[in-house]
Amino acid sequence: MSQAGYSALRFNEGVVMRYYNDAPTHGNCTWGIGALAHFGPCTQAELARAVLPEQANAVLQSRVRDAELAVKAVVTQHELTQAQFDAAVSFAYNSSRQNTVEALTPANTGNMRPLRRK
Template identity: 40%
Template sequence: MRMSTDGRASLQRCEKLMMRFYDDGGRPGVGNCSFGFGTKVHQGPCTPEELKTEVTTDMVKASFESRLLEAERAVERNIKVRLSQQQFDALVSLTYNAGAYGTRDVYKLINAGKMKQAADLISSMVYSTQKKRGRRALVLMSGLVARRQQESAPFGDASANESRSAAK
């Protein structure tokens, strides 16, 4: 299965194209060095040299396609039940953002048929661990709230989930 055209467009809107290197924590010096559609360069903030690095359209396209394929493969490898296109798109988006390891508990719930619990877990995945005053702290990433609502929606609709289960 591949992510739909609508799913790709939604993912790109969520990730917001950045044609430069930036720190993904919402302000300079916080988070991880990233570029393009949320491609992490490395753990931790960008160096002053990286912030001056030119980002080309080809770099962005290549990294997006590579990461998207990686997320699609992770969903296919980890999910053992039939998904609708909307559910697949939502899981690929979540996996693209949180990684396969960060999404593993969602995969387990979906494979167990616990769609409502999976939706609730997806909706709760809005925090990031950041260093504050030398200590790690959970910080609400307000930009993730609407995204997680969108990603959880295909799993939270009980009538749609029941009809899919009945169709198997």
């Protein structure tokens, strides 16, 4: 992932240096830079827990590395531009392995149109 892509991901995810319940529609316990602690709301003890920048950055770097590997494992037949790769990594960062495979497999043929849900 390029530095610009990394910066955009960090900006779009937001940096919250504590545990919190994510968007009202999900309500999952989250911390740092979009790191899921667990499904379901945070406990009172978790809500009182601070997060150090070193912790948030270490998890971000690890998750970006995993997302990069996932994209490289799925898109093997077509070279992505840097912007496409950055976007795919950002998608994988926020998606399950199954969703990443489903969304990115068409890129192997150069088909970069969005998937239509049934």
